[in-house]
Amino acid sequence: MGWSSAEKTASNMTKKKRESLGVAQEIDGLEEKLSRCRKDLEAVTSQLYRAELSPEDRRSLEKEKHTLMNKASKYEKELKLLRHENRKNTLLSVAIFTVFALLYAYWTMRKRDVQLGGQALCLPPAAPACPGL
Template identity: 45%
Template structure:
């Protein structure tokens, strides 16, 4: 379990965002296909219920992915601000100690 967690920690936030967005897109496509099938096909009550259950599960997954994306984007924003701050501090040191 720690090996998979270690591998996941080595992945950049941007690639993690891309991975979650890809999963969310696949989930969204599955929902669209299920909705199309529900509208176009004559389904028995049992088939219709199982299709609606599947759509409910997919909607829950989409909500989970949306929350995960929100967290990842916040982390990405924080990392960007940290990078900008480090660049500003480096530039300040350069101009204060090297340039003068």
């Protein structure tokens, strides 16, 4: 799948923007923009169906409705990408935490083993089950 130069430029600009903002903050901002866009779209749609309009006014509102629908679609696509990136970041954080937890557990077990003279996991011999037999 080839990307147009405009898509590459938009992608690079979005990546640069993400470097300065956290992904979660960017998601919040985009959700707010999408909410405002949907409210505006709802208002335009209600004007279209409620009022008697001249053909020129109707065309103008239809054009505005189309623009708002395209903008909302763009915001939804970008939100989908950001949420995917946020999931990847979360999984990476969990993986790094798990590695550090395992390393810490290994390190503390080795330290305890060294302090006990290498016999940390050795148990005394078991007593016979029935003495005197």
